[in-house]
Amino acid sequence: MSLRNTLASINSSKWAITQAHATDYLRVLDAALDSDQTDVSPKAAIASYENADAEKTEIAEYDDKIAIVRIEGAIMKSGWCNYGTEDYANYIENTFADDESIKGMLLIVDSGGGQVAGTQRLYKAIQNAQKPIIGLASSVAASAGYWIVAPTQKIFIESETDEVGSIGAFVSFSDYSEYFKEAGIKRHEIYARKSSNKNKEVREALKDNYTPMLDNVLDPLVDIFIKDIKTARPNISEEVFSGGIYIAERAIQVGLVDDIKSEKEAMEYLRSQINSNNSQPQQTQIYMSKLTIGANIMKKLGFGDATEKETSLEVNQSGLTKLDAALQELQEAEESNQKLTSEKSELSKKVKDLEAEKLVLEQKVTELKAKNEEYSKVAAASPAAPVSATQKTETADTTPKDDDIFAEFNAKVEADFGA
Known part of the structure; x- marks a missing residue:
């Protein structure tokens, strides 16, 4: 230079x-x-x-x-x-x-x-x-x-x-303004109209405004x-x-x-x-591998991306022991999370099946109601012979009812999910 x-x-x-x-x-x-x-x-x-x-x-x-x-x-x-x-x-x-x-x-x-x-x-x-x-x-x-x-x-x-x-x-x-003044030198500084802030800090400091x-x-x-x-x-x-x-x-x-x-x-x-790092190359490699495993587990559990970062590590047995314990906890948490995910998937499937069955039953109810309305219209148009009370009871008992259909559906729900 x-x-x-x-x-x-x-x-x-x-x-x-x-x-x-x-x-x-x-x-x-x-x-x-x-x-x-x-x-x-x-x-x-x-x-x-x-x-x-x-x-x-x-x-x-x-x-x-x-x-x-x-x-x-x-x-x-x-x-x-x-x-x-x-x-x-x-x-x-x-x-x-x-x-x-x-x-x-x-x-x-x-x-x-x-x-x-x-x-x-x-x-x-x-x-x-x-x-x-x-x-x-x-x-x-x-x-x-x-x-x-x-x-x-x-x-x-x-x-x-x-x-x-x-x-x-x-x-x-240094402020040389007095020196120049005594020497008969007058300095001029001219700034462009759009350059009002140029050298503002120095110009203001020369006016004793240091802000x-x-x-x-x-x-x-x-x-x-x-x-x-x-x-x-x-x-x-x-x-x-x-x-x-x-x-x-x-x-x-x-x-x-x-x-x-x-x-x-x-x-x-x-x-x-340096000697400590050189004497533990295998440990360092294990440590880095475990860090990567830990990062992947954290990602699977939804705690962020498993971004691999280069880092300088000081590896020792105590640190590896602590890391093993932490990884064990993470692995157990992952297993628990997988179990819950599986159960959730099974329950979701059952819910979908039941919703499909419910739609079928609702369709049946709609059809039965339509038939019932049709029967009522026919009965109103054609005078029927008198029937005994016993016959009325038997006829009523053989007619499907909404309550019976939904009682059957509820029984199925209880069987699948428990009371």
């Missing part, structure tokens, strides 16, 4: 950085501006100040099967003072993900923050990695520096005096920052979201980091995790 483009990026970007580090990095810019070159590597630009090498080091060192990635100094989207967040994200999403010989990563952050642009992409690359990544805060991991280390599986801090936090954002800029900058830029930015930290560290204290910075012991108490460990100790911890 050219020096000119770098300076333009620094001047126009939003930053998540501690004020102390922002001020300190001005010396780097001074050294670069003093250089006679127009397109220089960062270390060449400040070599006279720091006696640094002219070329960037490799993005990762390798200790056997572990990648060691160091993020130091001001964080930028495109590399200048160091590799940029784009470079690191590309490495994690490609080389780290595809090279089967690399089993894990130790991510060492020593940065007070930097440019917001590109930071969340690196956060998500770390968050979505399918290999273990352990974070180590060395000296300071603040603001964007902490944003980057947050999604690692464990965060260690290197010593009792090291600092983490500063979850927040701020903006600062648009807060409402439209800083507060929404911090909300995203906080959301990402809560996702990565769900048990973190709400206290940290006011932007404070914490040294080691207090950082552990508020949930910003997990423990104090040196680089060597952090590496040993990572190795133990």
Whole structure:
């Protein structure tokens, strides 16, 4: 990235950085501006100040099967003072993900923050990695520096005096209007009629009205920052979201980091995790299979789709035992559900059969009523010989009645379904 483009990026970007580090990095810019070159590597630009090498080091060192990635100094989207967040994200999403010989990563952050642009992409690359990544805060991991280390599986801090936090954002800029006035320079800004909101936040801030900058830029930015930290560290204290910075012991108490460990100790911890995963390949495969089975059971029971998601799992016997118990309960629930479904199907069939029979009986009743009406008309038209009471009773008893037909139907219902 050219020096000119770098300076333009620094001047126009939003930053998540501690004020102390922002001020300190001005010396780097001074050294670069003093250089006679127009397109220089960062270390060449400040070599006279720091006696640094002219070329960037490799993005990762390798200790056997572990990648060691160091993020130091001001964080930028495109590399200048160091590799940029784009470079690191590309490495994690490609080389780290595809090279089967690399089993894990130790991510060492020593940065007070930097440019917001590109930071969340690196956060998500770390968050979505399918290999273990352990974070180590060395000296300071603040603001964007902490944003980057947050999604690692464990965060260690290197010593009792090291600092983490500063979850927040701020903006600062200089008002040169008086300087220009004294120099006899009058600046004019003319906006198109349809561009009334262009640069509104800055223009209003120059009038000491900071509300648009807060409402439209800083507060929404911090909300995203906080959301990402809560996702990565769900048990973190709400206290940290006011932007404070914490040294080691207090950082552990508020949930910003997990423990104090040196680089060597952090590496040993990572190795133990890798060895543990390698020694239980069969268990991991069983665990994944059971997760898929469980998801399918949940789908059959109507609790959502059984969507397979790639995930990083820490497998142990205790976890498998708990999973077995949960799956047993799900299987029993599925069997019970199948039994109820079968019974429901049988009952539905019986109901349909009875409804068909009821229609037949209702048709018979209609026909009998029609015949009865016909008989009544014939009897009314033709005088009949007198009959005895006994004959009347016998005739009445042989005539089908509605009550008799429905009594027969009800008896059938009771036989099929019980009283």
